[in-house]
Amino acid sequence: MDILDSLLMGVTWADVQSWLPGFWNGFIISLEVTAASLALGIPMGFLLALGVQSRRKVLRLASLALVEIGRGAPALVLLQLVYFGLPSAGLSLSAFLAAVVAISWNTGAYTSEIIRAGLDAVPAGQREASHALGLSALDELRFVILPQGLRIAVPALMGFAILVFQGTSLCFAIALPEIVSRAYDIGSMYFYYFPALAVAGLFFAAVCIPASFLVGWIEHRAGAYARR
Amino acid sequence: MAYDLDVARMKALSPSPLGAPSASGSPAPEPSRPVIKLDHLSKSFGTFQALQDINLSVLQGDVLAIIGPSGSGKSTLLRCINWLEPANSGRITVGDLSLDCSKPVGKEQITTLRRQLGMVFQSFNLFPHMTVLRNVSLAQERTLGRSRREADEVSMGLLERVGLADKAHQYPVRCSGGQQQRIAIARALALDPKVMLFDEPTSALDPELGLEVLAVMRELASSGMTMIVVTHEMGFAENVSEHTMIMADGQILEYGPSREVIRNPQTERARRFLRAVNDR
Ligand SMILES: Nc1ncnc2c1ncn2[C@@H]1O[C@H](COP(=O)(O)OP(=O)(O)OP(=O)(O)O)[C@@H](O)[C@H]1O
Ligand SMILES: [Mg+2]
Numbered sequence A: 001m002d003i004l005d006s007l008l009m010g011v012t013w014a015d016v017q018s019w020l021p022g023f024w025n026g027f028i029i030s031l032e033v034t035a036a037s038l039a040l041g042i043p044m045g046f047l048l049a050l051g052v053q054s055r056r057k058v059l060r061l062a063s064l065a066l067v068e069i070g071r072g073a074p075a076l077v078l079l080q081l082v083y084f085g086l087p088s089a090g091l092s093l094s095a096f097l098a099a100v101v102a103i104s105w106n107t108g109a110y111t112s113e114i115i116r117a118g119l120d121a122v123p124a125g126q127r128e129a130s131h132a133l134g135l136s137a138l139d140e141l142r143f144v145i146l147p148q149g150l151r152i153a154v155p156a157l158m159g160f161a162i163l164v165f166q167g168t169s170l171c172f173a174i175a176l177p178e179i180v181s182r183a184y185d186i187g188s189m190y191f192y193y194f195p196a197l198a199v200a201g202l203f204f205a206a207v208c209i210p211a212s213f214l215v216g217w218i219e220h221r222a223g224a225y226a227r228r
Numbered sequence B: 001m002a003y004d005l006d007v008a009r010m011k012a013l014s015p016s017p018l019g020a021p022s023a024s025g026s027p028a029p030e031p032s033r034p035v036i037k038l039d040h041l042s043k044s045f046g047t048f049q050a051l052q053d054i055n056l057s058v059l060q061g062d063v064l065a066i067i068g069p070s071g072s073g074k075s076t077l078l079r080c081i082n083w084l085e086p087a088n089s090g091r092i093t094v095g096d097l098s099l100d101c102s103k104p105v106g107k108e109q110i111t112t113l114r115r116q117l118g119m120v121f122q123s124f125n126l127f128p129h130m131t132v133l134r135n136v137s138l139a140q141e142r143t144l145g146r147s148r149r150e151a152d153e154v155s156m157g158l159l160e161r162v163g164l165a166d167k168a169h170q171y172p173v174r175c176s177g178g179q180q181q182r183i184a185i186a187r188a189l190a191l192d193p194k195v196m197l198f199d200e201p202t203s204a205l206d207p208e209l210g211l212e213v214l215a216v217m218r219e220l221a222s223s224g225m226t227m228i229v230v231t232h233e234m235g236f237a238e239n240v241s242e243h244t245m246i247m248a249d250g251q252i253l254e255y256g257p258s259r260e261v262i263r264n265p266q267t268e269r270a271r272r273f274l275r276a277v278n279d280r
Helices: A002-008 A013-051 A057-072 A075-089 A095-120 A124-132 A137-174 A179-190 A193-227 B002-013 B074-081 B107-115 B132-143 B148-161 B177-189 B207-222 B234-239 B258-263 B268-279
Strands: B034-045 B048-059 B063-067 B089-094 B097-100 B117-120 B195-199 B226-230 B243-248 B251-257
Touching: A002 A193, A013 A057, A013 A095, A013 A137, A013 A179, A013 A193, A057 A095, A075 A095, A075 A137, A095 A137, A124 A137, A124 B117, A137 A179, A137 A193, A137 B132, A179 A193, B034 B074, B034 B226, B048 B074, B048 B226, B048 B251, B063 B074, B063 B234, B074 B089, B074 B195, B074 B226, B097 B107, B107 B117, B117 B177, B132 B148, B132 B177, B148 B177, B177 B195, B177 B207, B207 B226, B207 B234, B234 B258, B243 B258, B243 B268, B251 B258, B251 B268
Parallel strands: B063 B226, B063 B243, B117 B195, B195 B226
Antiparallel strands: B034 B048, B034 B089, B089 B097, B243 B251
């Protein structure tokens, strides 16, 4: 108890309440960055998944480079590269935009692998049946391969979405006022680092734990679909 | 009598020498011509020769059974015919379309070829995420340009024909293997193919379920469909198909009227194979 007392540093419930509006705003920003990054990143992942299998060499190599950098570089490095690096190339973005660009890139790179694996998991017989029926390559993708491949990919994509939300905490490094930045502000102002970070953690847990259960449930249902 | 009178009147109206033969009363039967013809078809996988110089033609309305030991190239032959595997050399002729396999062939020509051929796979390969009706209708809409309503109407007719109209709105996983294969047959028929190709359509099925598929295939044969059927069902080969071909090592070992080939094979290799089949 002594340790806990010393960690809480005498923070009262009233103190915590006074922080909540700021945390709430940070929480909204984290959600916004997550939503925007997924909305841009997953379609990008889809295009990259097709791109890396393209027969055109330029397209394939460009896609491969985007995927390898997006996956190979730590998200923190991508963030700083976009926020601090691009201005030297004459393009300066707000912290919010920089966060969205960097995390979308990261998302696109990872989800392209998830989506590719999903498409590859569609049995070869499905493609052969499409060919035998004279479907065009585009129709085959649209009506046969994508609906099945994406269904396979959904649980993994949702799992990745949770990671993206958690990953928005890195944006404190570019001074985006999201949840963790708020905790740092409070910490540096009153030296309440532990209590402030604990509250920030609760915000993440409130989203991530139910979401993980949801993913588990969907995975189970998806398995039931295959077994049905 | 009325017929004779009509003919007499027609002759009176258009006295032409061409009119003469029909006066005999029976119209001349349309001469059978090959719907599908393979010339010198060869296929290799790397250094392995899977098909060697296959020559074959199947007449309109004929059923050809292909039998032979595992690995003899039966599936490869069917897959080359509809270009699921591009053959290395030779010529494939289906109806008016004739493709030289040793030359590069355009996408449109491959699609044209495939639209004339219906394919039924051993493992059905229905689309699991679509209802039975959508399975049968999809390609009609996309490749024949039929409207959804037209396509569904055709599909319902075909599902009726294979005895599965009541399954139209179910998903394939809810159907037995035999039912799935009958749906796959309906799906292939929906594009009005000139020739139906079957690759061991009953091999994945329990014998009883196989029977219902064979019944549909018999009905199809008697309706005049041209069919090439890779099968282990000797009863079907002997009783339904006009001709039987025995393959071994990528070559045609024997070919002829089914009864002769099956009852009285000429080569020792064929006799050995047929003995093995009968012993099973
Ligand atoms: N894609 C491929 N790559 C390499 N070899 C292949 C390929 N497809 C078939 N083969 C080989 O070609 C030969 C003929 O195969 P095929 O599937 O046509 O035989 P089959 O007569 O249909 O046999 P089964 O009765 O077992 O179905 C086999 O030796 C097989 O290993
Ligand atoms: Mg085979």
